[in-house]
Amino acid sequence: MTNLDIAEVARRSGLPASTLRYYEEKGLIASSGRAGLRRQFDPGVLQRLALIALGRTAGFSLDEIVLMFGPDGQPRIDRTMLTAKAAELDTTIGRLTVLRDSLRHAAACPAPSHLECPTFRRLIRAAESGTVDPPPPAPLRKHRQNC
Amino acid sequence: MTNLDIAEVARRSGLPASTLRYYEEKGLIASSGRAGLRRQFDPGVLQRLALIALGRTAGFSLDEIVLMFGPDGQPRIDRTMLTAKAAELDTTIGRLTVLRDSLRHAAACPAPSHLECPTFRRLIRAAESGTVDPPPPAPLRKHRQNC
DNA sequence: GTGTCACTTCAAGCCGACTTGAGGTCAACC
DNA sequence: GGTTGACCTCAAGTCGGCTTGAAGTGACAC
Numbered sequence: 001m002t003n004l005d006i007a008e009v010a011r012r013s014g015l016p017a018s019t020l021r022y023y024e025e026k027g028l029i030a031s032s033g034r035a036g037l038r039r040q041f042d043p044g045v046l047q048r049l050a051l052i053a054l055g056r057t058a059g060f061s062l063d064e065i066v067l068m069f070g071p072d073g074q075p076r077i078d079r080t081m082l083t084a085k086a087a088e089l090d091t092t093i094g095r096l097t098v099l100r101d102s103l104r105h106a107a108a109c110p111a112p113s114h115l116e117c118p119t120f121r122r123l124i125r126a127a128e129s130g131t132v133d134p135p136p137p138a139p140l141r142k143h144r145q146n147c
Numbered sequence: 148m149t150n151l152d153i154a155e156v157a158r159r160s161g162l163p164a165s166t167l168r169y170y171e172e173k174g175l176i177a178s179s180g181r182a183g184l185r186r187q188f189d190p191g192v193l194q195r196l197a198l199i200a201l202g203r204t205a206g207f208s209l210d211e212i213v214l215m216f217g218p219d220g221q222p223r224i225d226r227t228m229l230t231a232k233a234a235e236l237d238t239t240i241g242r243l244t245v246l247r248d249s250l251r252h253a254a255a256c257p258a259p260s261h262l263e264c265p266t267f268r269r270l271i272r273a274a275e276s277g278t279v280d281p282p283p284p285a286p287l288r289k290h291r292q293n294c
Numbered sequence: 295g296t297g298t299c300a301c302t303t304c305a306a307g308c309c310g311a312c313t314t315g316a317g318g319t320c321a322a323c324c
Numbered sequence: 325g326g327t328t329g330a331c332c333t334c335a336a337g338t339c340g341g342c343t344t345g346a347a348g349t350g351a352c353a354c
Contacts, residue, residue, distance in 0.1 A: 007300075017301085018343060026341095036350050037302045050274040057274075058246050062341070077261050082254035089247040093240055099205050100236040107229035114224050127197035127204075154330075164331080165313060173311095183320055184332050209311070 003032060003040040013049045027066050028052055030073070044073075051075060058085055150179060150187040160196045174213050175199055177220070191220075198222060205232055206239075 010017045023029045024039070029048055031039040048069075055065040070076040102123045111117035157164045170176045171186070176195055178186040195216075202212040217223040249270045258264035 005301090016343080019341085021302090022342060037348095038300080038350085039302090047271060050271050054246075054270065054274045057242065058250060075261055077253070079254040082250045086247045086250040086254065089243050089250070093243050093247065095204065096236050096240050096243075099201075100233045100240065103205060103229045103233040103236070106224070107226040107233065114222055123201065124194060124197050127201045152331090163313080166311085168332090169312060184318095185320085185330085186332090203311095 002043060003035075004043055004045070005035075006031075006039045006041065009041050009045060009049075012046055015049065023049075023052070023062075026062055028062060028069075048073075058089065060085070149190060150182075151190055151192070152182075153178075153186045153188065156188050156192060156196075159193055162196065170196075170199070170209075173209055175209060175216075195220075205236065207232070 004012075006017050006020055009015075009020055013020075015023075020029065021039075024031060029041070029045050029052075032042040033040045052062075052065055055068065056062075060068075068075060068077050068081075102119065105119045106114055106117060106123070109117040109119060111120075114120045151159075153164050153167055156162075156167055160167075162170075167176065168186075171178060176188070176192050176199075179189040180187045199209075199212055202215065203209075207215075215222055215224050215228075249266065252266045253261055253264060253270070256264040256266060258267070261267045
């Protein structure tokens with residue numbers, strides 16, 4: 001009664017059934033049983049999937065996420081890990097912010113060619129100097145009205 | 148004289164030679180000739196590699212980046228594309244910011260289990276409601292001292 | 295009882311961005 | 325003139341996160 005068919009879980013979570021099977025295989029979720037061949041899931045799986053999605057958004061791999069659940073199924077999240085990930089996100093955010101501002105500038109800049117725009121050239125130089133490499137960032141000041 | 152050996156380009160750009168060959172194959176860079184078998188590069192390739200790195204950081208694929216150079220080798224960057232990418236980055240930054248704050252909160256939160264922390268639960272609920280899915284974001288207010 | 299249809303398993307394929315490995319070439323040094 | 329070592333080509337492998345395809349099963353409708 002309270003159990004959900006895989007199709008229902010797929011519908012409610014927005015994930016394709018193939019992904020759910022894959023997650024089960026990886027040990028990220030567990031089916032509560034079978035009705036014939038068909039997997040049945042406890043409704044709690046939805047929260048768990050949400051948690052998994054959250055972890056993925058934060059940049060954790062599925063393997064890392066598996067480790068975040070105790071054998072009891074309870075999330076057992078290491079606070080140190082969270083702090084580290086937060087710091088990592090912080091760095092990423094900083095890089096992306098600089099880049100976004102630079103892109104906006106380049107888009108708005110009146111110089112006929114990007115190579116003639118001082119801001120763009122500064123950005124390239126920063127990139128060239130190794131301050132920007134993918135992943136790494138581009139140090140540049142805030143977006144301003146004129147070059 | 149002015150030409151650079153692939154090893155030199157690798158050293159200066161920080162990219163392995165295999166990557167440079169791969170980039171050449173993809174049409175991202177061009178060697179200016181050969182000395183025997185060995186590729187020679189114009190020093191300008193370094194700026195170009197910097198530009199490529201920049202594009203990668205901004206989230207462009209190599210295929211997209213190829214299109215950003217005219218047949219003349221001059222960067223021919225579509226300003227509309229830049230604006231669009233800036234907006235995309237903006238969204239990403241927003242999502243990551245919320246997530247970072249939430250992670251920090253969860254790390255600092257005194258609740259014995261994360262599931263008992265209201266902020267964390269709110270985050271999960273947000274995730275569950277589809278506001279957060281990977282890529283998508285987690286809407287949640289700023290980090291605060293207490294739950 | 296037979297058709298349909300959503301599920302099942304298992305293996306293989308896909309994507310992007312490279313890396314790795316085998317086997318070959320070439321310039322320079324001793 | 326032989327060894328070394330850095331380059332070369334081309335094909336295949338890697339990684340993560342799934343998706344796809346073929347072939348099978350089982351519950352329910354008619």
